[in-house]
Amino acid sequence: MKAVRLYDALDLRVEEVTRPSSPPAGYVTIDVRAAGICGSDIHNFRTGQWISRRPSTAGHEFCGRVSAVGNGVEDVLIGDFVAADSRFYCGQCEACKSGRTNVCEHLGFVGEVCDGGFAEQVELPARLVFKHDPSLDPLVAAMAEPLAVALHAVRRLNPPQGEAVILIGCGTIGGLCGLLLSHLHDGKLLFADLNGNRAEMVAGICGGSVVALDKSQARAALGDARLRYAVDATGSTRAIAQGIDLLDGGGAFALVGISHGKLDLDPNILVEREISLLGCHAFEGELGDAIALLPKLQSSLLQFSEVLNSLDEIPDAYRRLMDGRTNKLKTIIRIAD
Helix, strand or coil: CEEEEEEECCEEEEEECCCCCCCCCCEEEEEEEEEEECHHHHHHHHHCCCCCCCCEECCCEEEEEEEEECCCCCCCCCCCEEEECCEECCCCCHHHHCCCHHHCCCCEEECCCECCCCECEEEEEHHHEEECCCCCCHHHHCCHHHHHHHHHHHHHHCCCCCCCEEEECCCHHHHHHHHHHHHHCCCCEEEECCCHHHHHHHHHHHCCEECCCCHHHHHHHCCCCCCCEEEECCCEHHHHHHHHHHCCCCCEEEECCCCECCCCCCHHHHHHHCCEEEECCCCCCHHHHHHHHHHHHHHHHHHHEEEECCHHHHHHHHHHHHCCCCCCCEEEEECCC
């Protein structure tokens, strides 16, 4: 079968590999229907930061149909349509036992510590597959995982009803946070991104306004109302610093982007304005809730996406995405019906 495998930084290959054999106890085999390229995939390709095995089939955002089950698997049946949980957690450490599997002491991710979804078939532990409605478009079902990441960030931020929120970065997670807030929250939404066309697209779909990271612009967009809540999905230390400067007192700033470099921060700003700085890593129990939201969000999610029709297109897509040559939020590969 065909698979897209990462050997090292900047070394991604489309190859023929052996199909998985009968799944071991506790595992299932999935015929992959669609898969998405994540910003962390691009980061790993560019830097090699999380390469722990060479080669490894990449891809952790995907959906498919179960084609085989191992011994001891009871809740998943052959023929079930499923989306994948990306978090390969141990289940035994203190974090896992407390329910915080997203901060597992031995946490790895599908596509890194085990083969992922950029392939015609993949084997996963049955605990990492979540059923979805068979009628759901696979291009949408493949977005369950990033939607869960965004839902976790929105829940961590927890803005009171009526409060405005600024989304800094209109890539996949920033856009999905905005989309969720547009459905779950009644405050005004502001969007900031260096790619003006992308920001306008996201703001249009989510019913928000595009602003620069400038206090006077934000105030004008809000009619001089206060801005207390923000999400950073860029990881840019400069954008984070500018975002903190924008916020009035008594709110929170959720960080969900992958950062490069260190933040030069005066902690007195957080103290004196009583701003909570919230780290948001992957998700906890939000995947099932995200899957339940997919039908309602399907139309918008498809507007956010560009679609590739072959695994062969992935290496070129990686380079295009690394160079910022897209106005869409998500690149989805259609693999099978």
